Amino acid sequence: MVAVAKHVSLALCLFIAAQPGRVAAFSFDDVIAQARTLSGTTQRLADSDLPKELLDLDYDQYRDIRFRPDRALWRDARLPFELMFFHPGFHYQRAVRIHEVTPAGVRDVQFSSNQFDYGKNSIDPTKLRAPGFAGFRVHYPLNAPGYKDEILTFLGASYFRALGKQQIYGISARGLAVDTALASGEEFPAFTEFWIERPNAGASQLTIYALLDSRRVTGAYRFVLKPGIDTLMEVSTRIFLREQVTKLGLAPLTSMYFFGENQPNATGTDFRPEVHDSDGLSIHSGTGEWIWRPLVNPKRLLVSSFALVNPFGFGMQQRDRRFSHYEDLESRFDKRPSVWVQPIGQWGAGRVELVQIPSPDETNDNIVAYWVPETLPPPRQMLTFDYRLSWQMDNAVRPAQSWVTQTRRGHAYRKSTDDSIDFVIDFEGPAFMKLAADAKVEPVVTGQNAEVREAIAYPNPIINGYRLALRVKRMDESKPVELRAFLRGPDSGAISETWSYLLPPS
Incomplete structure (x- = not known):
């Protein structure tokens, strides 16, 4: 006290x-x-x-x-x-x-x-x-x-x-985050x-x-x-x-990601396919773009920022609801809630920051996301922020057209190996129900420090959606790779959210 x-x-x-x-x-x-x-x-x-x-x-x-x-x-x-x-x-x-x-x-x-x-x-x-x-x-x-x-x-x-109804405790929220992930230490x-x-x-x-x-x-x-x-x-x-602080994190969310589809368990001794309270960060920007960043358990501290003006919302979500993907009768990760932050009023300029911290096991909350305003008032002057938190499961907020349902790293059988990095990304949503059988769907892929060697989008009839097979090569091993991809429909407009992925330096 x-x-x-x-x-x-x-x-x-x-x-x-x-x-x-x-x-x-x-x-x-x-x-x-x-x-x-x-x-x-x-x-x-x-x-x-x-x-x-x-x-x-x-x-x-x-x-x-x-x-x-x-x-x-x-x-x-x-x-x-x-x-x-x-x-x-x-x-x-x-x-x-x-x-x-x-x-x-x-x-x-x-x-x-x-x-x-x-x-x-x-x-x-x-x-x-x-x-x-x-x-x-x-x-x-x-x-x-x-x-x-x-x-x-x-x-x-x-x-x-x-x-919410039928949910089990997982992700937490906080009142405020101060100087998170800074060398000076968090308050x-x-x-x-x-x-x-x-x-x-x-x-x-x-x-x-x-x-x-x-x-x-x-x-x-x-x-x-x-x-x-x-x-x-x-x-x-x-x-x-x-007094002034270096970084003020508003509406902070704290979760856990140990391993999952895009980062399988390295030990091979855990019977569970996935262990996480959340599997991705979702952002609805002020321009209307939807962004999905799959979570990882990094080898070193990993901090990502998404600069925005007046965002419509952001949240950490547990999109994978299939029990067979977790197989944990006690923890029931399939019932952990997603949490969506919806600003009330305009928040102005700032950034959503995602902090991912290395964790040796599932007992640590190693994922944090929050809003950082571009400017702060002088000491003793009031800063006002209002928002709505939604603790969701099957009704989680997501894009109207289509969204990412899974991200997998790796490739199938090859006669010879190479130095490429492979991803398989599945998209699901109403947009694909409206497409003609011969409709042309194109992947749009951009990257930093990456050569895109292959990008193919094709129907996935199992989920009535689309699959993107992506193969890239890192140009400089000492630098991170940042990738963005979305699907473009027959009318040349985006029919999916933007998949965003960051690979740390080797």
Whole structure:
């Protein structure tokens, strides 16, 4: 918890009567005011108030501490939403403050050890004290009317993740990314305080406010959660810089890619064909072009940028939904959500940045994507960005005409090998249903540091789509190869999204 927050006593503001006999209503403006005030001070982190027995918990011991469902907030009132809380400890050593917002005012949600079952841990709950919770999760009857599923979690720094119907946790979002993938090191802002509006009996959405803080940045956030087949989150962001940063990443998404179709498992000992939470980055540019960048697990840090003006959206997607491509009954990667970021209003000039980090296994989130605005305001001036997050599965956002369904590297049998690099790219979509049997479809391929030796597009009747067979030669082994390809229809216009691929230096 940030000690300086105590100097800005929001509680005083919350209970000042607007007129005699009435309590002043809490609003997003109150959180913005606190973030603005904090930006004029130096961040001061208090020492953790947790006892040593909580600080020393390992992963399995921490997971053995469970919130008691019968103590869920709003369960007694039989409201459609319920809140359950995470215990501080293990990696989550700084407690966050949580408040309930009601028409009568704002009240603290107090930590109590009797809210938790400590499992096999040697912890005496009667002697345990903690300044707050590590985070919280939201429950709602999403998949069946008689059971409230966990649909949203806030836990750790500014991380959160949500679920739509029949989805399983995978990709995460964050409030903010600061100086990601820079040699100077990344700064991780954290949500330090939450205010959650008590829903009414017929509510289908939940409003959450959050205060964000770090050494050089403060922020106010409003999340409006709308559960459904595709769960939506409308996010309002107000950022204040304490001092200038080199790179500010907005609407950051964090995922995992270990191996897949375009990068098979190198060890040959894993029975699973693919292991990833996302298989590509999708971008809908302000010009209307759709871009698809397949993900990789690189040997070295790999950072790519896509310069844009007023993008329509971007997201990390899990397009491959066939269980047979994963064969993992426990992890069910085929049910991991895609997440789409849709700007609300115009974002101006900037870039979508994709960061891919080497990972030796599937336990690391090694893929990050976010929006970097071209310019930032001076310290203490407000930066406003609003957007919508969609947690999707079968209804994932994609181009209207056609899209890439798989990228494979390698070639079939050859009598003799050469130094070329081969790709097979499949496209699927309504555009191909409209083509005459003798329609001419041409591949358009461009590249940097590459000689295109062969590019052939031909029908793929298995998916009622088209396949592009591409063979290129790297010109300079010490430089990366960047490739772009799309399909052109009989009227000379594009009938597919643009496939974009980056090969690092050898």
